[in-house]
Structures are given as C-alpha cells and as structure tokens.
Amino acid sequence: MRISESSISETLIKVLGKALSEEIIEVSYEMEQLKGGTVGAVKLVYGVAITKERKELPYKVVYKRQKRWERFADPDSWRREYDLYAANLDTVFSDLFRWPKCYYAELLEDETQLWMEYIEGISGQMLTSAMYEQVAEELGRFQGRMYAQRPEELYSLKNLSSKEYSKKNYVHYRSWYEVYDYIRAENCEIPKHLCDMLIELDEHSDQIWECIERLPVVLCHKDFWVENIFYTEQKIMLIDWDTSGWGYLGEDIASLIADESDVAHMVENYGKCVSAYCRGFSKYVDIANIKSLYIKEMILFIFGYRLVEKVKFAETAEEKTIQIDILQKIHDMDDKNITINL
Incomplete structure (x- = not known):
C-alpha cells in the first residue's frame, strides 16, 4: 500500500x-x-x-x-x-x-x-565490553522483575512467540542435510574438534533440553543482538520486538554474546555477561538453586548450524575463517570464567 x-x-x-x-x-x-x-x-x-x-x-x-x-x-x-x-x-x-x-x-x-x-546512541560493533556487561545486567533486572511481579499487561497478551520457538528452530536446522551431513563428512573444512562439539550436542540434545526446560520462563526479546541494542547516557533502548515472547532464563544472553557480536572478546564477554545477567535477575528472584543456565548450549542450539551454513556457503576464504573463529570462541567458553555462584 x-x-x-x-x-x-x-x-x-x-x-x-x-x-x-x-x-x-x-x-x-x-x-x-x-x-x-x-x-x-x-x-x-x-x-x-x-x-x-x-x-x-x-x-x-x-x-x-x-x-x-x-x-x-x-x-x-x-x-x-x-x-x-x-x-x-x-x-x-x-x-x-x-x-x-x-x-x-x-x-x-x-x-x-x-x-x-527515533533512538540515537551507540549500537552494533561500537558497543564496548563494559556496555555489554551493563546491557546484560539491565536485561536480567528487567526479566527478573517481570517474572516476580507478573504484570497483568504482559501476562494477558495473546500474541507472543512460544517458549519452544528456539528448540523448534534448532530441530528444523538440524534436519537440513546440507549442514547436518557436512560436519560429519571427511571433506568438512571445519576443524574436527569443532565438528565434534556440534555432533556431541546433537547426541545429547534431548537431555540438555530437558534441563533447559526446567529453567524459569521469562519474557525474551529473541532478537537480542547488537544492532537492536542502543546504549545512550547509560540507558538501554531496544528496537524490533516482532520476535519477542516466552523463552528460558538466559536465552537472550546467548544472542547478545554470539549473534554477530564482538568476536575478539566473545570469551571474555561470556563470563562477564552471564555474571552480570544473573546479578540483575537475582535482584528480584532467588536463583541460588540453579546450577547452570546452559547458555553455551543455547548458543550452539541457536547459532551452531547457522555458522556451519555460513562456512559451507562462504564466498570468500576470509568469511569462512571468521565463522570458524566464532565456533572456536564458543568452544573456548568456560563457566569457570563466571564469577558468581549459579
């Protein structure tokens, strides 16, 4: 029109x-x-x-x-x-x-x-690690408050994406032979230890999802990547809410860390952002009994096969190298870098 x-x-x-x-x-x-x-x-x-x-x-x-x-x-x-x-x-x-x-x-x-x-501010690749950390804490505080207070305006909404959305997308991607078979092929250009990381996730996916599905269900943005986040005067502004809906604790943090973010500092940001997110959420909800948020696993569920696709169909060697580097950074993430007890 x-x-x-x-x-x-x-x-x-x-x-x-x-x-x-x-x-x-x-x-x-x-x-x-x-x-x-x-x-x-x-x-x-x-x-x-x-x-x-x-x-x-x-x-x-x-x-x-x-x-x-x-x-x-x-x-x-x-x-x-x-x-x-x-x-x-x-x-x-x-x-x-x-x-x-x-x-x-x-x-x-x-x-x-x-x-x-109209929102103006720092966004995309210009966000610093300190900004990532504040974004993560404010997200945790917001989701914790929504979870604890259950405002009627939110919980009466009918048009929100379901908490199964990310799982369905993972299963859908995994069923695509172009990527599923590629990491299992001898001529795969992704290093074997990274392929093994994805294959092991597939083999244990049912058990991992069972654990994730025990986590608190919170309001998620579900497109929580750096281009949708604006940092201005120490305030966080979020645009593009069309994918938002119910999801699991930590799901948006997986996107913040891995969706076209600061590759050079991904491992560092993983530790800082998960810690900050839990700190923010804990302002409203006691999560001392939660042993793990499975954020590394959620990163692989949401982005693993997307990265494989980008490697396989990359038009340049440089693009292929970037995607493999991201997979390596995910491989290197360790919960020992998280400085609070989950």
Missing part, C-alpha cells in the same frame, strides 16, 4: 502533536531509508513542525511498515509489535531499560504501520 503525501502529512500532525506535546498545524518532511526488505521497511522521517503559535520545531521520528508474512513456527510475528504497543506495555519498562515510544499505530488487513520515537 502506497501512502499519499497528504496522508503522511495528516498522520505526522497527529504523531508530532503527541511526540512534541504541542498542537501542530503544519509539517514539512523528508524520508531516509534506515533498513528494510521485501516484507518491511523502516524509515527516518525528519523535518520541521509548525505549532499553532507559529513556533518551528525540528523533529525526527521513525516510520515502520510491516507486511503480513509467516515466520517459521511463529505465524503472527508480522503484527506482534502493533499488538504489544496496543497493549500499552510502556508501563512494564523502566527509564533505564525500555523500547521506543510509539506515537501512532495502525493495523490494516495485511500490514502494520508504526510511528515511533
């Missing part, structure tokens, strides 16, 4: 009235693509808003359009952010850990349209 210029202007007047807490009568705008694909697009919208008193106020907001599509094992994810904002979940966040404010949301037959706060 293409939006007319008059429709954009009319909507912006509503959006900016809320964002700027002023009565807006006129607006100019320009759009700049932030990211997007075949089923969605995110644009920065900026310009000048004119108030009733003729004040000129510069502004920046984000326009996100998401078309209907069906993610594996999660068919309603395309409309999830709309549903979460409609449920007024702003109340469950804190000033230190939150999502962007939504100024206007619309659900059409086959797409959603959101007008949101």
